[in-house]
Amino acid sequence: MTARTVWEDLLSAALIGTDRRPSPGADGEPAAALLSAAAAEEVRRRAGRRPRRGEPLPPAAPEERPLVPEAAITRLTAVLGGDRVRLLPEWLAAAAGRERRLPPYLLPALLDHGVRDRSIREHLGVLAGRRGRWLAGLNPAWAYLAEAPGGGDGGAGERMWEFGSRGDRVRHLRELRETDPGAARDLLASAWDRETPGDRAAFLDVLRSGLSPADEPFLEAALDDRRREVRHRAADLLTMLPGSRLARRMAARAARCLGRDGDGFAVNPPSACDPPMERDGIRAAAPGGSGRRGWWLQQVIARTPLGFWPGHLGLTAEEITAAELGDWSREVRVGWERAAVLQHDAAWARALFAREPLADLLAVLPAEERAVRAAEVVRGHAVDGQLIMLLGGVPGPWGPPLAKAVLNTIVETLAVQPWNVGELARMAAERVDPALAGLVADLSDDAVVQNVAETLRFRDEMLKELQ
Amino acid sequence: MRQVIEDSTAAGRDGAGGRDASARRAEQREQRVSTGLLELERWLTDQIRQGIAGTKAAGHAHWDDVARRLVDAQAPGVAGAVARLGATLSGEDWPGRLLGEYGLLYLLTAAYRGRAGLPADLVRTVRSRIGFPVTREEVLAGAGVRDVWDVLGLRDEEQDRLIARRVWLRGRRTGRSALVLSFAPPGRPLDATLATGTAVDADLAFYAGAVPLRALVAARHAAPYAFTGPPPGTGPAAALGEVAAALAGDPWLESWPLVLSGVVPTRDGGADVRDGGADAGEAGWMLADASGEGLALHPGAGAPWTLVATSGGAPVTVAAEWTPWGLVPLTTWDEDGRTVVV
Numbered sequence: 001m002t003a004r005t006v007w008e009d010l011l012s013a014a015l016i017g018t019d020r021r022p023s024p025g026a027d028g029e030p031a032a033a034l035l036s037a038a039a040a041e042e043v044r045r046r047a048g049r050r051p052r053r054g055e056p057l058p059p060a061a062p063e064e065r066p067l068v069p070e071a072a073i074t075r076l077t078a079v080l081g082g083d084r085v086r087l088l089p090e091w092l093a094a095a096a097g098r099e100r101r102l103p104p105y106l107l108p109a110l111l112d113h114g115v116r117d118r119s120i121r122e123h124l125g126v127l128a129g130r131r132g133r134w135l136a137g138l139n140p141a142w143a144y145l146a147e148a149p150g151g152g153d154g155g156a157g158e159r160m161w162e163f164g165s166r167g168d169r170v171r172h173l174r175e176l177r178e179t180d181p182g183a184a185r186d187l188l189a190s191a192w193d194r195e196t197p198g199d200r201a202a203f204l205d206v207l208r209s210g211l212s213p214a215d216e217p218f219l220e221a222a223l224d225d226r227r228r229e230v231r232h233r234a235a236d237l238l239t240m241l242p243g244s245r246l247a248r249r250m251a252a253r254a255a256r257c258l259g260r261d262g263d264g265f266a267v268n269p270p271s272a273c274d275p276p277m278e279r280d281g282i283r284a285a286a287p288g289g290s291g292r293r294g295w296w297l298q299q300v301i302a303r304t305p306l307g308f309w310p311g312h313l314g315l316t317a318e319e320i321t322a323a324e325l326g327d328w329s330r331e332v333r334v335g336w337e338r339a340a341v342l343q344h345d346a347a348w349a350r351a352l353f354a355r356e357p358l359a360d361l362l363a364v365l366p367a368e369e370r371a372v373r374a375a376e377v378v379r380g381h382a383v384d385g386q387l388i389m390l391l392g393g394v395p396g397p398w399g400p401p402l403a404k405a406v407l408n409t410i411v412e413t414l415a416v417q418p419w420n421v422g423e424l425a426r427m428a429a430e431r432v433d434p435a436l437a438g439l440v441a442d443l444s445d446d447a448v449v450q451n452v453a454e455t456l457r458f459r460d461e462m463l464k465e466l467q
Numbered sequence: 468m469r470q471v472i473e474d475s476t477a478a479g480r481d482g483a484g485g486r487d488a489s490a491r492r493a494e495q496r497e498q499r500v501s502t503g504l505l506e507l508e509r510w511l512t513d514q515i516r517q518g519i520a521g522t523k524a525a526g527h528a529h530w531d532d533v534a535r536r537l538v539d540a541q542a543p544g545v546a547g548a549v550a551r552l553g554a555t556l557s558g559e560d561w562p563g564r565l566l567g568e569y570g571l572l573y574l575l576t577a578a579y580r581g582r583a584g585l586p587a588d589l590v591r592t593v594r595s596r597i598g599f600p601v602t603r604e605e606v607l608a609g610a611g612v613r614d615v616w617d618v619l620g621l622r623d624e625e626q627d628r629l630i631a632r633r634v635w636l637r638g639r640r641t642g643r644s645a646l647v648l649s650f651a652p653p654g655r656p657l658d659a660t661l662a663t664g665t666a667v668d669a670d671l672a673f674y675a676g677a678v679p680l681r682a683l684v685a686a687r688h689a690a691p692y693a694f695t696g697p698p699p700g701t702g703p704a705a706a707l708g709e710v711a712a713a714l715a716g717d718p719w720l721e722s723w724p725l726v727l728s729g730v731v732p733t734r735d736g737g738a739d740v741r742d743g744g745a746d747a748g749e750a751g752w753m754l755a756d757a758s759g760e761g762l763a764l765h766p767g768a769g770a771p772w773t774l775v776a777t778s779g780g781a782p783v784t785v786a787a788e789w790t791p792w793g794l795v796p797l798t799t800w801d802e803d804g805r806t807v808v809v
Contacts, residue, residue: 017518019517034515039718057734
């Protein structure tokens with residue numbers, strides 16, 4: 001009898017019960033004999049286990065980049081363990097800028113962070129190295145890494161375009177676009193119909209840099225794409241080209257929606273969203289709670305070249321944004337705000353920001369101006385959600401003017417509403433230029449301020465380690 | 468069956484004057500245990516007579532009364548083993564696992580009943596599995612084993628409302644394996660004097676038994692230092708031999724430290740060489756040698772991503788805890804010789 005049948009006989013007798021089916025060949029009390037035999041079999045099975053056969057993994061390719069320095073690894077381990085974990089993105093950005101690579105054993109934890117936080121994926125693309133790409137290929141949750149640019153293998157261009165991952169191909173296209181915008185567009189157009197919808201959408205974004213009227217015919221054709229995401233991105237780009245056919249069509253619609261009426265204004269939102277409007281990127285279905293006509297009006301204005309308005313209304317951007325527009329003023333204002341962001345128009349963004357300090361508008365302004373404008377708002381503004389949102393739009397490192405404004409606000413608020421400074425203090429700790437740690441420490445003995453200074457010192461050491 | 472946390476204050480506190488009282492208490496305990504185990508034996512045979520097919524439907528509560536009566540009978544080791552029987556019900560193969568556990572429990576009761584005819588060390592193993600206490604003093608009174616002990620890894624788990632820290636050691640010269648246990652209430656810091664990846668020159672005092680494994684640090688001769696690079700290990704076949712030898716001495720053994728060298732974490736092919744097939748999980752992982760053969764990881768341990776990342780498909784050394792249900796990986800060493808807790 002083989003071992004398998006011994007065990008199976010014991011098991012079937014045990015399931016049914018020895019009262020009904022006595023175990024074969026047992027001496028003594030049947031149940032006791034069965035248990036004795038089962039014990040022997042169980043120990044035999046445990047002790048006699050044989051090796052199993054596995055499916056080997058293809059080995060990862062050797063790395064080319066150097067590891068990040070040892071001290072930086074130690075600090076990263078502490079950060080991952082919960083010591084100022086909010087500094088993780090800054091650590092990763094700084095390390096990625098140095099073209100280094102992470103030790104493999106830390107990759108799973110970091111790739112898990114990348115699942116939750118999209119903002120660090122690009123840095124991980126650089127830092128994970130070949131081992132990271134190999135690892136991400138084994139776990140579907142980490143598949144995003146294959147799309148992150150910055151693998152850094154620097155393979156041959158044409159081959160990369162033919163066979164690379166989406167991330168590799170985007171990178172190749174971006175590099176080509178910088179040196180020869182027309183060649184990049186032609187390369188993209190050459191196999192456009194064979195690309196997947198996801199790839200088409202990702203590639204269109206590359207055309208944002210170096211955008212010129214020469215791209216217009218290609219983008220106009222993309223308005224008829226099967227995938228809505230692709231159509232919308234094409235429309236976004238065409239909006240940035242004031243001479244495009246789409247821009248002219250949109251300006252004609254805008255002219256019907258908003259014009260002068262004597263000294264005042266006449267606002268007349270579209271009464272329908274017809275197929276040509278939809279083709280130009282206007283979404284017919286309004287988000288919950290908003291009226292459809294206002295929603296269409298807002299979108300038409302957002303996609304109309306901002307340069308159209310001064311001529312059409314006979315006013316400057318400052319005068320236009322200050323104008324009182326009656327019932328539809330909210331929709332028109334939001335339309336202009338979206339237009340300023342979409343078209344990267346600093347003059348309009350500045351004018352609109354003066355009326356409503358939005359983080360998105362700030363992002364359109366040159367970096368130094370951002371900090372200056374933000375500092376102006378911080379002075380004389382209560383600490384509330386809007387202020388936090390606004391500052392969220394000002395990337396670090398914050399220089400002295402903004403740092404001073406924010407820390408003064410923290411110190412003032414500590415005196416009256418100490419419960420209200422938490423998020424502002426965390427932000428200051430993360431974004432103020434770490435070189436200002438000493439100045440911050442001298443501001444106040446309050447633990448909140450001292451904590452900010454402490455984190456600034458931590459960041460200072462952290463960034464030095466990565467040099 | 469896990470060794471039980473002994474109550475080191477119960478015995479040994481009485482001075483010479485209390486010797487009679489303590490002997491009487493010991494006699495009483497022996498009597499209670501004996502009665503409790505006889506009752507367990509009758510219960511087990513009763514289960515087998517009636518058949519175990521309906522056990523899963525009865526659920527975890529099925530064993531509660533039995534476990535409670537064993538606690539009252541001062542046999543906490545067996546009581547714990549009975550209380551954990553519910554865990555066998557989770558898999559497809561629950562009847563096989565349950566029968567295996569019933570068999571091992573029966574073996575323990577039979578061994579206790581027939582202890583007069585067993586070697587002294589095996590009797591100690593049986594008594595420790597049942598839950599008879601052994602005091603620190605008794606353990607420390609035995610001869611210490613001096614060696615440089617590599618701390619292979621550790622694992623914390625909740626046990627009887629305490630966090631138990633299980634630290635695995637291996638002696639450089641003797642090649643002996645050791646397990647040092649420490650306990651703390653949840654939220655309190657655990658003993659951190661034995662850190663993974665360090666080596667310590669120390670005397671270990673082993674708890675006596677057929678396969679001495681659990682030990683106390685009796686004396687340290689030098690401060691621990693971090694060692695670099697992996698400790699020496701064996702291939703999967705030799706490791707299985709090591710486990711078989713240990714099981715031959717202590718059939719109730721449920722964990723044993725292994726150091727596997729030259730192994731690659733790979734997906735389990737599902738090619739099940741053993742009978743039973745309890746853990747033929749399709750999505751499982753294993754540690755395979757160059758020929759592609761190896762040992763399955765514990766399905767409950769999850770995907771070993773840190774280990775996979777460190778290996779990158781190349782052979783590594785892995786310190787792992789063997790259990791009857793698969794390996795629990797503890798530690799590996801990366802290409803720079805850095806100790807990596809997995």
